Amino acid sequence: MHQYFIKDQNQILEPGHRVYLNQADSHHLINVLRARHNKQLLVVHNHKKYLAKYIEKQNDLALLEVSYEVSDKQSQTELPVEVVVACGLSKNDKIDTIVQKGTECGMSFFQPLALQRDVVKWDHSKAGKKIVRLQKIADSAAEQSKRLKQVKIKDLMNLKEFVAQYQDFDFKLVAFEEKAKDGEHHLLAKIMQKLIKNQKVVMLFGSEGGLDQEEVDFLIEHGFQACSLGPRILRAETAPIYLLSVISYVTEIEKEFENEVK
Amino acid sequence: MHQYFIKDQNQILEPGHRVYLNQADSHHLINVLRARHNKQLLVVHNHKKYLAKYIEKQNDLALLEVSYEVSDKQSQTELPVEVVVACGLSKNDKIDTIVQKGTECGMSFFQPLALQRDVVKWDHSKAGKKIVRLQKIADSAAEQSKRLKQVKIKDLMNLKEFVAQYQDFDFKLVAFEEKAKDGEHHLLAKIMQKLIKNQKVVMLFGSEGGLDQEEVDFLIEHGFQACSLGPRILRAETAPIYLLSVISYVTEIEKEFENEVK
Structure with missing residues (x-):
């Protein structure tokens, strides 16, 4: 499953909330992966990982809907040092x-x-x-x-x-x-x-x-x-x-x- | 220090003995490194490592003279498994x-x-x-x-x-x-x-x-x-x-x- 970073720290990522990918990631998801409505992906925001799905293209940006936060054990991919x-x-x-x-x-x-x-x-x-x-x-x-x-x-x-x-x-x-x-x-x-x-x-x-x-x-x-x-x-x-x-x-x-x- | 393999198993490598490098390695030593007389190098033969020096070019091959076998601890570069x-x-x-x-x-x-x-x-x-x-x-x-x-x-x-x-x-x-x-x-x-x-x-x-x-x-x-x-x-x-x-x-x-x- 593809993963993208959401860099805007002011975004709130909670189940049901909608967020945009940035321009480069939107291009990748829409034009390279040719994502369809409801395609699942991972997004990372403030060092937390969420399952999300692709809703639609709006002004060349990919609009996503957050499903839920992925559990700690599955998402722990950072070295402890x-x-x-x-x-x-x-x-x-x-x-x-x-x-x-x-x-x-x-x-x-x-x-x-x-x-x-x-x-x-x-x-x-x-x-x-x-x-x-x-x-x-x-x-x-x-x-x-x-x-x-x-x-x-x-x-x-x-x-x-x-x-x-x-x-x-x-x-x-x-x-x-x-x-x-x-x-x-x-x-x-x-x-x-x-x-x-x-x-x-x-x-x-x-x-x-x-x-x-x-x-x-x-x-x-x-x-x-x-x-x-x-x-x-x-x-x-x-x-x-x-x-x-x-x-x-x-x-x-x-x-x-x-x-x-x- | 550069290292070359001597693949001919019948060679005897002892202090004072002389050996040739193969064609590709001779080219590397003579033309790429532009080695001069007495340049030191390492040679490996039957999984043992020796210090050697370059003597001269003979028929496009590099003639070396073996100095001594390098001690076990220094030369132990193989995984134990x-x-x-x-x-x-x-x-x-x-x-x-x-x-x-x-x-x-x-x-x-x-x-x-x-x-x-x-x-x-x-x-x-x-x-x-x-x-x-x-x-x-x-x-x-x-x-x-x-x-x-x-x-x-x-x-x-x-x-x-x-x-x-x-x-x-x-x-x-x-x-x-x-x-x-x-x-x-x-x-x-x-x-x-x-x-x-x-x-x-x-x-x-x-x-x-x-x-x-x-x-x-x-x-x-x-x-x-x-x-x-x-x-x-x-x-x-x-x-x-x-x-x-x-x-x-x-x-x-x-x-x-x-x-x-x-």
Whole structure:
């Protein structure tokens, strides 16, 4: 069943109420899916999910009628922790992959970073367009994966701004493959054991060019820990998916299972 | 440091011995990387890793001299369990992503399957070419991620051949998103707790078209278990990466950590 976000916070979604989809979503529902009267769909509003049905087209917008709120267990699709994925700038297709699949895997925010060895640069005028483009990819992935929250693409930062912005996070990590080569993989397990509900994790990943030693030193001075993600060398766009999959497994599946078994 | 596989099993790799890279790898080292005399690189032969250096070009092939075998801990890049990823046929870019990133994440074999709702079909003549193409992607990803084993792309099968071929596996799973919608995520945790060294896991993933109910029933009759991968709906090419990341975390990081802590 297709899902759309209703972004207007002032709307009231209760059984029987009627709401419009925005222009882009209306076009998708009416012209791409060719929805008929009474077609069922999901809408998300203020992090709650509702079953709704399509009534009719009015001034090119899709008018829906809310049926009921979907129960908590079925609709709980948000990680119990906040995870920010911060990445150096890679070519379009790689950064698109991180944003799309990161959103599917539960990422909270995406933070683009200007690093020394980035393979591409975003100048001021380019950055705005890139962020709009990535935001569209994230919005579409959030709908497709049935999330309750959209993933915000943050503005481009340099490393100094980055460490200031995220100084209060509970776990601050930097992916560093030298650790993987030395067989040091324990830090990830230690963090996963400690991680509890509502905590905040930020992890920085270099672009294909990797990180400069000076950058790693600067991050460590500011409370970041160099962390490996297993023994194999992962590509820039694979590493964030590995991290998010592990956090999902530990917080959404394993810990929940242990609680029920106890 | 770049890594290449030496496929000729009859070669002897000992300190001081000299070996040639194959034609494609020689071209990469000499013409793409523009290697100079004494450049260090890694070579893998019969699942062992060696440090080597480039000597010179002879008849378009790169002649190397073996320095020494890399210690076990540094070179241990293979999952302690065998994981077969079996997928319905998707468009090229999606299946390429699964093979490339699955190889990085430790997949043992890739099994293409012809399923009812596949969005593309491989006819007999096409299948051979597709497999050659995927094998190249897997070989390159195995070198890049510093694996000790190459990932074999198996021949296309139908579902009947598939259940016969993998009947002896320890864990036989099918990804089924209806389970995710119901909030049933415990099976994955149960399996991860039981999984021990050298066991074999096979998991089947539908293409974007999903699985037919008849196919799911057939698989379950043949000992497969329907398993969700967390509460969000993952794309066909994201789900196998999630599974492999979780298996890597549990078998290579978490269990190792618990053993050392005890």
